[in-house]
Amino acid sequence: xxxxxxxxxxxxxxGALGLFVVQILFGLIMGTQYVVGDFLFxxxxxxxxxxxxxxxxxxxxxxxxxGASYYLVPEESETELHSxxxxxxxxxxxxxxxxxxxxxxxxxxxxxxxxxxxxxxxPTMGRLYLEQPTITKIGIVIVALGFLYNLGMTILKGRxxxxxxxxxxxxxxxxxxxxxxxYNPANLALDKYYWWWVVHLWVEGVWELIMASILAFxxxxxxxxxxxxxxxxxxxxxxxxxxxxxxxxxxHYFWIGTPEYWQxxxxxxxxxxxxxxxxxxxxxFNVINRRRRDHPNKAATLWALGTAVMAFLGAGVWGFxxxxxxxxxxxxxxxxxxxxxxxAFYGAYVLVVLTMISYAMPQLRGQxxxxxxxxxxxxxxxxxxxxxxxxxxxxxxxxxxxxxxxxQRYGADPQPFxxxxxxxxxxxxxxxxxxxxxxxxxxxxxxxxxxxxxPVPEKPAAQAAG
Amino acid sequence: MSEVFTKxxxxxxxxxxxxxxxxxxxxLTFDTHGTLPERTNTGNLTEQVAHGKEVWEENxxxxxxxxxxxxxxxxxxxxxxxxxxxxxxxxxxWIRSQPTGIPGRRQMPNFDLTEEELDAIAAFLKWADEMDxxxxxxxxxx
Numbered sequence: 001x002x003x004x005x006x007x008x009x010x011x012x013x014x015g016a017l018g019l020f021v022v023q024i025l026f027g028l029i030m031g032t033q034y035v036v037g038d039f040l041f042x043x044x045x046x047x048x049x050x051x052x053x054x055x056x057x058x059x060x061x062x063x064x065x066x067g068a069s070y071y072l073v074p075e076e077s078e079t080e081l082h083s084x085x086x087x088x089x090x091x092x093x094x095x096x097x098x099x100x101x102x103x104x105x106x107x108x109x110x111x112x113x114x115x116x117x118x119x120x121x122x123p124t125m126g127r128l129y130l131e132q133p134t135i136t137k138i139g140i141v142i143v144a145l146g147f148l149y150n151l152g153m154t155i156l157k158g159r160x161x162x163x164x165x166x167x168x169x170x171x172x173x174x175x176x177x178x179x180x181x182x183y184n185p186a187n188l189a190l191d192k193y194y195w196w197w198v199v200h201l202w203v204e205g206v207w208e209l210i211m212a213s214i215l216a217f218x219x220x221x222x223x224x225x226x227x228x229x230x231x232x233x234x235x236x237x238x239x240x241x242x243x244x245x246x247x248x249x250x251x252h253y254f255w256i257g258t259p260e261y262w263q264x265x266x267x268x269x270x271x272x273x274x275x276x277x278x279x280x281x282x283x284x285f286n287v288i289n290r291r292r293r294d295h296p297n298k299a300a301t302l303w304a305l306g307t308a309v310m311a312f313l314g315a316g317v318w319g320f321x322x323x324x325x326x327x328x329x330x331x332x333x334x335x336x337x338x339x340x341x342x343x344a345f346y347g348a349y350v351l352v353v354l355t356m357i358s359y360a361m362p363q364l365r366g367q368x369x370x371x372x373x374x375x376x377x378x379x380x381x382x383x384x385x386x387x388x389x390x391x392x393x394x395x396x397x398x399x400x401x402x403x404x405x406x407x408q409r410y411g412a413d414p415q416p417f418x419x420x421x422x423x424x425x426x427x428x429x430x431x432x433x434x435x436x437x438x439x440x441x442x443x444x445x446x447x448x449x450x451x452x453x454x455p456v457p458e459k460p461a462a463q464a465a466g
Numbered sequence: 467m468s469e470v471f472t473k474x475x476x477x478x479x480x481x482x483x484x485x486x487x488x489x490x491x492x493x494l495t496f497d498t499h500g501t502l503p504e505r506t507n508t509g510n511l512t513e514q515v516a517h518g519k520e521v522w523e524e525n526x527x528x529x530x531x532x533x534x535x536x537x538x539x540x541x542x543x544x545x546x547x548x549x550x551x552x553x554x555x556x557x558x559x560w561i562r563s564q565p566t567g568i569p570g571r572r573q574m575p576n577f578d579l580t581e582e583e584l585d586a587i588a589a590f591l592k593w594a595d596e597m598d599x600x601x602x603x604x605x606x607x608x
Binding site: 030033034036037038041042045046047048050051109110111114115119120123125126127128131162184186187188189190191192193228231232235236238239242243246247249250252253254255256257258259260261262263265329330332333334335337338408409410414415416417418421 | 472473477479480495519520524526529530534535540541542568571572605
């Protein structure tokens, strides 16, 4: 850590990991409800558990992005953060708003929450991922504005780099696109059309810019490869991301009331959406192979490579699997969608945040470049436990999804939804089991922060060959 | 990558390409807007239907169900429930009769809806069923 103000990242990372635990616990509740339908009913109905699961995910990733930005921008700009106090204040405002919202989800019916928060005056609730009361959404905008102001002022007074510029473009895009969450027309088709401007243009657009810039930053640090080389890769990745991803939104416009021409635009452009993820894999392996130093934080290197590979599998391969319109006609809104969502979010965004935490935490905790060997070994175990568990969850969901398509939509004698759900229950049990393995991985991960042992010191510039 | 392809070329492709595709996307969006009145029968989008959408939202229906394939995969598709059930009356009766209380089965809460809200949500689901979704879903099971 080169600048004292980078330390504001630490509470963001701790808060993010706390919500990660919440997310997984509610995921396990949902996984159980899939096979024991009345589990915890009526105390925690499925929709409540799902809101907590997905909202906790989104918020902890946002906290992770913010922490990563507060760590990255001063170092890139070679100056202290504009206002560390603002950063800390915004952290508490955000965290308290989120916790109040979650308490609201859990302690009252959703319609009551809507009433109490005055949803009738500006209805924005009740749409997937955007379930937060309107007042929470306004809070998110205020926090985002303060955050962007703080980073913007820091970048303006310091060195301008491609990494911080791309990060900033991604973050501004994130904030601007979120404004569409406030637009909720009565026409369902129009509502869905702009809902995707938040959801798709986030995760298959501007979030990828944030992800690529964080990955580029960590790779510059751990490989010592020339910045010029990495910056060129970064531009190529984000260029292909937006060239494919913007019209790729069309793959959500096949069956929601929008014109049939979207089946062509959506199929063609989303078919090439895996390319930026593939370039990221090539990029990560390429620069690590050409590294000019051996960074003592081996765990961070594993997380970084894992991010590139799992993002390609989850977002790229599992996305492509059901993105062509003639296939999507049968798979739309099945467990195949769920499988893709899980692997994509885990591979791209969970792992990139954990990569940054792995790289930054030893420095934030005053351990120097890397934590102890014991910590790193535990981190690596948790990487493999969580990643393998996730891959199995996704394979089971994919199997369930293929059966679902066959029994409910494609076969000669289509059966009702609930009948099909019972037929595929075996795969839901298997998915639940994999979910518990994931939890074990998460526990090992959290325990790694408490592992004993001497930090691994940085070796005196041991030049790798070439 | 060799020096034939420079960083500034990559940067220009990023800015130029993004701008081009943003403009193309906006043009297609504009065109889509023009098709929606007919495809979604906005003539039938009454105040009652709009109110039904609010009831749909304020009870977080999408937290379990899909509507035109979007939402959650825990409970049946409702974009074509009007076709599947055959009448608004049947839809209302179903909502009113929840939860079933059958041990081990997935349960839908009772949302305590008024008669007026039940009428509204049934009208909303009928309107949604009648929009042109390019032939989706493949069959009546959703």
